[in-house]
Every structure is written in C-alpha cells, then in structure tokens.
Amino acid sequence: MHEMGIVTHLAKTLDDLAKEQSITKIGSVTLQVGEVSGIMTDYFTDCWDYFKVRHPVLKSAELKLETIPAVTWCDHCKRTYPTVEHGRECPYCHSGETWLLKGNECVIKEIEAE
Amino acid sequence: MKIIELHESVTASNDRDADTLREEMRRKGTLLINLMSSPGSGKTTLLSRTIRDLSGNARGFAGNRAAEDGLKTAVLEADIDSDVDARQIDRLGAKAIQVHTDGMCHMDAGMTASGLDEMGYEGIDLAFLENVGNLICPAEFDTGAGRNVMILSVPEGDDKPLKYPLMFQSSDALVISKIDALPYFDFDMDACVRRVKALHPAIRIFPVSAKTGEGMEAWEEWLRSALCDWRSES
Numbered sequence: 001m002h003e004m005g006i007v008t009h010l011a012k013t014l015d016d017l018a019k020e021q022s023i024t025k026i027g028s029v030t031l032q033v034g035e036v037s038g039i040m041t042d043y044f045t046d047c048w049d050y051f052k053v054r055h056p057v058l059k060s061a062e063l064k065l066e067t068i069p070a071v072t073w074c075d076h077c078k079r080t081y082p083t084v085e086h087g088r089e090c091p092y093c094h095s096g097e098t099w100l101l102k103g104n105e106c107v108i109k110e111i112e113a114e
Numbered sequence: 115m116k117i118i119e120l121h122e123s124v125t126a127s128n129d130r131d132a133d134t135l136r137e138e139m140r141r142k143g144t145l146l147i148n149l150m151s152s153p154g155s156g157k158t159t160l161l162s163r164t165i166r167d168l169s170g171n172a173r174g175f176a177g178n179r180a181a182e183d184g185l186k187t188a189v190l191e192a193d194i195d196s197d198v199d200a201r202q203i204d205r206l207g208a209k210a211i212q213v214h215t216d217g218m219c220h221m222d223a224g225m226t227a228s229g230l231d232e233m234g235y236e237g238i239d240l241a242f243l244e245n246v247g248n249l250i251c252p253a254e255f256d257t258g259a260g261r262n263v264m265i266l267s268v269p270e271g272d273d274k275p276l277k278y279p280l281m282f283q284s285s286d287a288l289v290i291s292k293i294d295a296l297p298y299f300d301f302d303m304d305a306c307v308r309r310v311k312a313l314h315p316a317i318r319i320f321p322v323s324a325k326t327g328e329g330m331e332a333w334e335e336w337l338r339s340a341l342c343d344w345r346s347e348s
Contacts (some may be wrong), residue, residue, distance in 0.1 A: 002251050006124055009255075010185050013127040017120070026115045031124070038250060053247070088276070096312070106124045112115045 003039060007047040010057050013108065018057045026114035028062040033085055034103040035070040042079060061111075070103025128255055131223035135230075135258030139241075144218065144346040146226070146241045147337070148259035150281060153247030155267040156291040161242060162206060163324040168240065185341070187237040190229045190240075192221045192246050209233055219345050220251035223258040230253060233281050246298055248279040260344050267292045268299050272301045272306035286340075287318040289333060296325040 011101050014026060033039050045063060054057040069084035076095030083103055106107075123129070139146055151157055170184030180279050187210040204211040213229035215221060228245060235241055243259060247254040264285040266274055269292060282288065288310055296303070307319055318336060322329035 003139075003217055004224070005220055005251055005255065009128050009222070010124045013122065016127055017118075026309070079302065084290070104318075108120045108122050108124060110117050110119045114115050114116055 003011050003043040003047045004019050004051075006039065007044065007051050009093045010048075010108065011051055011058060012039040014058060014111065015055060018112075018113075020114075023057060023113045025059075025114050026057055026061040027114070028064055029058075030109040031067060031105045032066045032068050032105065032109050034105045036100070036103045037106050038104075039106060041065050066109065068103055068105060068107075071101045073101045074098045118236055123152065125255060128222050128224070131165070132226065132258035135223055136192075136243075136259045136260060137229045139230075139235075139258070140234065140344065144153075144235050144238050144241055144347055145341045146230075146243060146258045146259040147340075148221075148243045148245055148252075148260065149265060150245045150249070150252045150285070151247060151265035151267075152249055152270060155247070155259065155264055155265045155270065157244055157247075159324040160265060160289065162203070163327070163330060163339070164334060165189075165203065165206045165208045167330060168337065185338070186237055188233060188235055188238045188241045190226065190241065190243045192229075192244055196298075202301050209235075209238065215246060219246055219248050220255050221245050221257050226259075227229070228255045236243065240264035240337060244319045249274070249281045250257075253278075253281040253283075261286045261287060261340050262276045263287045265289045265291050268301045270303045271299075272309070275306065275309035275313055282313045284319065285314070285317060287320065287333075287336060290319065290321040292312070292323060292325075293321045294326050294327060 031043065048063045071080050071081050072083040074090035074093065074095055075097040077090060077103055079092055079095040080101060081091050083100060088098055089096055149157060157226055165187045168185045168187060189203050190211055190213050192213045192215055211229055211233040213225060218239060230241065243257060262285045266288060268290065296331060303321065309318060320329055320333040320336065322333050324330065330337060
C-alpha cells in the first residue's frame with residue numbers, strides 16, 4: 001500500500017514533467033531508493049507495472065532502481081557507520097546519540113525521454 | 115532518447131500541491147491541523163472534547179459565554195470506517211466531512227484540498243484532518259497542513275518513538291493520550307519523553323486525558339496560540 005502511494009506520486013510528477021517539456025515518451029526512469037526508506041523494491045516494481053500502462057507517456061518505461069546505502073552519524077564519537085548492520089546504537093562507542101545521515105530518500109535521478 | 119537529470123524527490127508534485135494549499139489556507143485565515151496516530155489511539159474522544167472546549171460551550175452554560183470567544187472548527191475524516199460520528203461533531207458545532215483515500219494508506223495534498231473545497235471552510239478557524247490510522251505512510255506525505263500533530267496513547271507503549279521515528283520527527287506536537295490509564299500499563303513517561311526529544315528536540319508534548327480533562331488546557335492553549343501564529347506568520 002505504501003509503495004502504491006509512492007508510485008502514484010511518481011507517475012504524477014512524471015506526467016507533469018512530460019507536459020512541461022513536451023515529452024511524448026519516457027524510455028526509462030532511474031530511481032534512487034534509500035536502504036531504510038521502507039520501500040520494498042519487489043512490491044514497488046509490481047505497482048509500477050500495474051500503474052504505468054494507465055499513463056500513455058509511461059507505457060513502455062523501464063524502471064531502474066539504485067540503492068542508496070544508509071549511513072548513521074554518531075554525535076558522541078563523531079564517526080559514521082552503516083545503519084542496516086548496527087541500527088541506532090553506535091558500534092564504536094555504544095552511544096545512542098546518533099542520527100541518520102542518508103538512506104531514507106526516494107529520488108528520481110534521471111529519465112530517458114523523447 | 116535524451117537523458118534528463120532530475121534529482122527530484124518522488125513526492126515533489128505532492129509537495130508543490132501542499133504548498134499551494136497552505137498558501138490558500140493562510141489567505142483565508144484557517145489553520146489545518148493534520149492529526150496522525152495508530153487506530154484506536156483515542157482521536158475521536160480527544161477531538162470531540164477539544165472541539166467542545168474550543169467552541170466555548172465546555173461547561174454546559176450554553177449562551178453564558180460570548181459566542182465570539184469560541185473558535186469555529188471543522189473535521190475532515192479520512193478513515194473510511196470512521197469512528198467519528200459526524201452527527202456528534204455536527205452537534206458540537208463543527209462541520210464534518212468524510213474523505214475517501216481510494217484505498218490508499220495516507221492522505222495527500224490533492225485529496226485534502228478536494229475534501230476541504232467540498233466541505234467549504236470559509237470562516238473556519240481550525241480545521242482538523244483525521245489522517246488514516248497508520249504511523250508510517252502519513253508521515254511521508256505533506257497534506258498541506260499548517261501544523262502536524264501526532265497522538266500516542268498510553269496502551270500503545272513508550273517504545274513507539276524507537277519504531278516509528280519519522281512520525282515523531284515530522285510532528286510539531288505530540289499528544290500522549292489516555293493518561294488516566296497510566297496506573298494499569300507499564301508506560302514509562304520519562305523514557306517516552308526522552309526518546310521523543312532525542313528525535314525532535316523542539317517538539318511540544320502534551321500528556322492528556324480527554325476523559326478526565328487532565329492536561330487538556332495546555333493542549334488547547336497550544337492550538338489557540340498556533341492559530342494566532344499562523345495568522346501572523348507570512
């Protein structure tokens with residue numbers, strides 16, 4: 001359900017762009033998805049396939065997904081570490097004073113269009 | 115085929131819609147409060163009591179208090195299986211409308227704007243959007259609200275900030291509801307406040323019981339001052 005909502009917005013963003021730039025056909029869409037964005041890529045691809053045929057501009061568009069690794073910053077020892085492996089607690093100093101630097105985004109990197 | 119580099123968030127179109135709605139609501143002087151929570155957090159009871167108190171008829175002396183003191187409120191109910199009785203809201207002096215999310219797990223700015231337009235919010239001071247009961251998706255989509263508020267009820271547990279950080283990060287205020295139930299649950303209020311503040315230092319926290327009325331005054335005062343700020347911000 002979460003993925004469906006995001007695909008709806010992706011399609012709308014691309015439709016708007018197509019209108020703005022007089023694009024008739026989009027060949028591919030490259031998305032950058034953060035490791036901890038909560039997006040399941042399999043579901044996302046299914047939703048995309050279901051959705052794209054309903055948008056003339058997107059009909060033959062291929063979805064390319066790139067993963068952005070999640071990185072957390074530790075405020076206590078001023079180091080970074082991979083989020084997925086260690087979670088909220090810093091593996092070096094065991095502080096909980098940490099915050100996510102990147103990895104929860106979902107960004108349209110580029111499209112191929114004509 | 116040419117390559118167009120975008121580097122734009124997937125929700126960019128929604129963000130634009132949300133900004134448009136916010137500007138329009140500011141012009142009309144209405145503050146939209148986006149209420150987010152799990153199902154069963156006590157939104158309905160909280161909202162009914164809040165609306166009653168803010169309307170100025172709180173103590174049953176209808177007519178004794180000047181009508182000008184009261185705020186005009188409206189409710190957009192986004193959950194299809196609503197537990198808000200629209201007639202009850204209506205009796206309390208607030209407008210209410212049911213908004214359909216087309217099966218989606220959250221409200222977006224477009225849906226919110228259509229709901230508000232259909233209901234009409236001319237002359238409304240505070241409009242409450244009861245978002246879909248869910249702690250994940252609603253936090254990711256800007257509805258166009260002026261303020262975001264999360265409700266966490268005591269029975270849900272003090273560990274929720276650890277599980278759903280984004281919800282706490284994107285809220286301006288947190289209402290901890292059902293505090294009359296504190297003696298029956300292992301809810302550590304200090305730990306909860308500490309966890310929430312670690313995620314979002316500036317968040318305002320209001321422990322309340324809509325049943326006994328405890329803490330309601332501070333929460334309602336925050337709403338009133340948020341409305342004042344909203345009308346003077348530009």
